[in-house]
Amino acid sequence: MGHQSPYEYSAPLVYIPLSIVVLWKWTLRLPPPLFAGSITFGVLLYGPALFYGSLSNVMKTTLAKLPEWMKAPLRWLVTHVRAIPYYGTGRVCPVCTKSSRRFRTYGAVARKEAECAHCSALERHRLLWLFVSRRTDLFDGKSKQVLHVAPEPCLATRLQEKLGDDYITADLYRPTARVRMDITNIDYPDESFDVIYCSHVLEHVLDDRKAMREFHRTLKSDGWAILLVPISADVTYEDASIVEPQDRLKAFGQEDHVRRYGPDYADRLREAGFDVAITGIHDLADDDEILRMGLRHASGDIFYCTKRRTGAGAGSKQL
């Protein structure tokens, strides 16, 4: 979805010089050594582009139809081949800790320095990883029940390695998630989780307030949740009467979004009973790290939620 690459753009350039050389041979009877040299030059110069262009197009259409067990090794292969042009230093991804020449351009509206060539982590995933590594107890080695909703593969594989069996992935549709879950009706008892992470899901959910209350209910009293959404409006805008995909695209920026959130998103989380601490990129990293780790404005802010504590004798009981 929305992959942009200089190699895709340059793939047609393969055909043009090679066609010229072939025509030249046929029409002008080019001497054999010069012909062979030209072909070799063309293949060396544009071969990778041809290979990459064909490979990525074929893979995109066929990958979706393959059974799950075949997808993982193929993805591994494609990922490694696609990373070749990005080998180098200057950038480092906090998620996979690998370095590269630069991050890949990505997005329906192309963003430069967006996607890690090795693990496909985007800006917001890298910021999230940096945040949980530096500011939370997630990786302190103690056992924790962690709920990850709509698990992004780049994060899920590493979280699984680090957290083991206590790490639960959940999704309404994706069969690769460990449990099937409707976040407006979570089938777990109160105070089940030490950590809940749910990113870029609530903008798809009609009753997002109910989902927030469900997260609040199932979070342990001393637990924490990171609940992220794209903030793309001055004030939250929603209209339940807009249901057609094309109309939603126009109104909310994506065919399956049901609202645009504004900075007042935090107030909705507070209504659900959370205390919300907002951390921006500059609170977490210096300018050099922001450049090297590709944490730009598209990373958004981190909304870190804990259950609001009522003071002794405050008299206002939480719902």
Ligand SMILES: [Zn+2]
């Ligand atoms: Zn990475």
